[in-house]
Amino acid sequence: MKKLGFDPQKYIEEQTKYILERVNNYDKLYLEFGGKLIGDKHAKRVLPGFDEDAKIKLLQKLKDKSEIIICVYAGDIERNKIRGDYGITYDMDVFRLIDELREYELEVNSVVITRYHGQPSTKLFINKLEKRDIKVYTHGSIEGYPSNLDVIVSEDGFGKNEFIPTTKPIVVVTAPGPGSGKLATSLNQLYHERRHGKVAGYSKFETFPVWNVPIKHPLNIAYEAATVDLKDVNMIDNFHYEKYNEIAVNYNRDIETFPVIKRIIEKITGKESVFQSPTDMGVNRVGFGITDDEVVQEASKQEIIRRSFAIETDFKKGLVDEEVLNRMKLIMEEVELSQVDRVPVQPARDYAEKVKNLSETKDIQAVIAFELGNDQIITGRTTPLMDSCSAGVLNSIKALANISDEIHLLSPMVLETIQNMKKNDLHSKLPALNVNEILIALAISAVTNPTAQLAYNKLSELNGVQAHSTVMLNRDDEQVLRKLGIDVTCDPIYPSENLYYL
Incomplete structure (x- = not known):
């Protein structure tokens, strides 16, 4: 029998409790969901015992309190970006995601097209959605985002983007993949909610890297291997350490953008942010579900090897460049792994x-x-x-x-x-x-x-x-x-x- 290293029930209970505690601080919480909402096979592989549909089951427990916004970047539709694990384009993945959310009796509020400027293929996609009675909103690019605060938090920034009316205390913002505009959409909603007199908050639900697991743990290195093409790098959250004298792991993009995001939230709300670090923004409790660290370490090492093969085949197909290939080789050397260890x-x-x-x-x-x-x-x-x-x-x-x-x-x-x-x-x-x-x-x-x-x-x-x-x-x-x-x-x-x- 396959050894297990993770308790899915304990995880869901802990995660549900923590999200509800965060919700109680606001009239409405915009919860950005990173990774896969349904069928998180990476998490299943590196955390033996993890339920690949844990996130959606968690939301099902909260279905009376939540609704979902799906973001998709217009540029990904134009270039027919493929979701590798399903072999389908992002626009088709939006359809798939809506169907599966409905099966779980979860309410899909709408689809948001981000950085939209009238692209022809995206127009066709919008038409298909609207013909099936799915609400569609479009958000354009904001000049100087995310650094030009005066423009972003103004009528010429978030103000010119559509407000998405919502009715539930938890609004999940998800997408087919990274770079879809989930954060910008969440902040856009915070801006408009404030104008409507509502106290809205933002949090991020990102499973990896696991903040309370060591930075060089194979579990976190497996995340680097999975996102090597995005050039993500695990880092110690220096903001968190300086504030709490506690080591927490995050990744470079979140740490680099945290000061800007913090200032945007403060400019929207008109008061000091409750977040002192990017780790504070997160609500992930997956680390508390680990029951056998040795099992998780071995499973994570095997995932790193699988990712090395995936990068080599992608390089052969011309889908990634040599820099990505070399980065993957360094990761393998860092964990002292060989492909024949599979x-x-x-x-x-x-x-x-x-x-x-x-x-x-x-x-x-x-x-x-x-x-x-x-x-x-x-x-x-x-x-x-x-x-x-x-x-x-x-x-x-x-x-x-x-x-x-x-x-x-x-x-x-x-x-x-x-x-x-x-x-x-x-x-x-x-x-x-x-x-x-x-x-x-x-x-x-x-x-x-x-x-x-x-x-x-x-x-x-x-x-x-x-x-x-x-x-x-x-x-x-x-x-x-x-x-x-x-x-x-x-x-x-x-x-x-x-x-x-x-």
Whole structure:
């Protein structure tokens, strides 16, 4: 059984209590939510036992007191920015987020388009939202933000942006990703609330870095690895130490901007801010949920290795520059980690080398290795019939179900018929069956084949399995593995010389 290092129930109770204490100081609290509101898989990986939907469940407990504003930066819509974990653009992620919030019976007040100046794709997005009866507000850029206080806190700054009417004491401000304008939107609301005679406050709910965990703890270094492309760096909150003689960890952007934000809040409210440090602004209590530090440290180290593979593949694809790659290498050296410290890496590479030596062509060999429980490693490789992910998943669920390797879960004739349709009727350039196609075939076979049903029932046990591929996976396979809960990494090697058909 996987070792746990975090108590999710204790965390939710502590977090709920702390937020309500903060709310009691104001007529209304604008709570900026950083990170992922739903499906926080980073937190789940580095804090074994963490509920990836803990934040949304916390809000569900507060649903009678809260409503949600979703911010999205117009520029991210214009350039079709992709959310990596879902493989969808930010505008589509807004739709997804609204649907999921509604499932939890949480009220979505509106969507705010930030730094909007009539961009064409954003206009279309606004039209789509309004056609579905979703309120949309637009905020333009403010000259000199965030340093020119006289302009920002005036009719020419926040004053020219729309006020968003709200009715609940807690207003959660969230977004698909960083740089979406959550802080500016919150401060904009504080400005207008003040003009309406309301006492409104601001707080930040950012899970990482964990303020009451040492700065060089692997948990906090894993956060640096996760945001290495943003150039985030963990730092000691010097404001907090000077005021309270207490060491707290924050990150560079929050520490650098704190004096400005503090002055903006003071100029809006007309009195001294209650915040003496960026840590004061936060309401995060995740550090109090840790129950086994050793387990958390090891999980965090594994996350750092996963992030190093992700950066190497992004660099190969031209998505990040060499500076980011080198920064990631320094992080690995700082924690004294090697990529082969990830268990499935070496078995995948060894099997690929073995297959290559037996091959006449000596081409690149696509192999994937799955680390199941009890130190069991299962591999799969690409063949003319199916790709490595398909083979790896089938082999893994057979192993979990104790089905002999010689037994076919799927009839070769059926698979060949599917492949012929894919190649001849659908004119696919990639005839090998991918994992999505194999899983559909398995689901159909399970209806009449008891052995296939036995293996099919083991799919849920792949959740949390670690995997490594010797080549970069195509997006379809990668997304299916993630939906199964498999944490997969890849060597930065393209599976073929093709530019489009990978």
